[in-house]
Amino acid sequence: MKPLSSTARTSLGRLKDRAQTERSALYDVLDEGRICHLGVVVDGSPRVIPTGYGRSGDTLYLHGSTGATSLLAEEVCVTVTHLDGIVLARSLFHHSVNYRSAVIYGTPRSLIDDDEKLTGLRAITERLAPGQWDVARLPNRKELAATTVLALSLEEASVKVRQGPPSDDDEDYALDLWAGVLPVQQVLGEPVPDPKLRPGIPVPPHIG
Known part of the structure; x- marks a missing residue:
């Protein structure tokens, strides 16, 4: 597995020690997420659009309506972020x-x-929703014609990670103030049936 690219756009200017160089780190971030933010410039104006995505190998897939101008951009920037914890330091500067x-x-x-x-x-x-593709109705020709699907290479990408406790100034460790990390987790809840769902249809195993 080749390492991540090193270009002018993917090289970190600050906090370079947080950069990850292994391509597996990129896959891990993408494969744990469900929503990305698609950054484009349309008619000279920047736009950032939240959207679903998928990955297969070194290709990222995005989709939307054929009428979406954001999907016509020649150059794009896609970001995926996981918030893992709020770091509470003794000083506000180091939060x-x-x-x-x-x-x-x-x-x-x-x-x-x-x-x-x-x-x-x-x-x-x-x-x-893993498993859903095999149970739901597939798109018909009309629906496919109305859908734009983009394939974006993962060739030029960077990964940045911050983990661990606060980093306070040496003199602040003597302060009688609590410091630490407040973990943040995203979890799936109980499935909520469609009000129009016909009686007797159970939640499928891959959902429930």
Whole structure:
């Protein structure tokens, strides 16, 4: 597995010790997330759009309506961030957060072939709800025609991680103030059925 790229856009300017160089670190961040933020410039104005995504190998898949101008950009920046904890220090200056983040730059490729589109949509669906692709109705030709699916290479990417306790100034360790980390977790709740769900249809095992 080759290491992460080192370009002018992926090289960290500050806190370089938080940079991860292994490609596996990028996969870990992407594979634990469900929502990314797609950054584009449209008509000279920046836009950041939250959207679902999926990964297969070294390709990230994004999708949206064929009428979405944000999916027409030649260059994009995609970010995924996990907030793992609130770092409470003795001084306000040293308060921080524990996090894992990935940033991907590149020129996305709009998929034309229906089979390629389905591959991308499967990756996105399985990232959001593993197992759902095999039980739900697949997109028909009309729905595929109304959907844009982008494939973005993971060639140019960076990963930044901050973990651990606060880092206070030496003299502040003598203060009678609590310091530590408040963990943050995202968990799935109990499934809520559609009000129009016909009686007798149970929650499938991959959901419940």
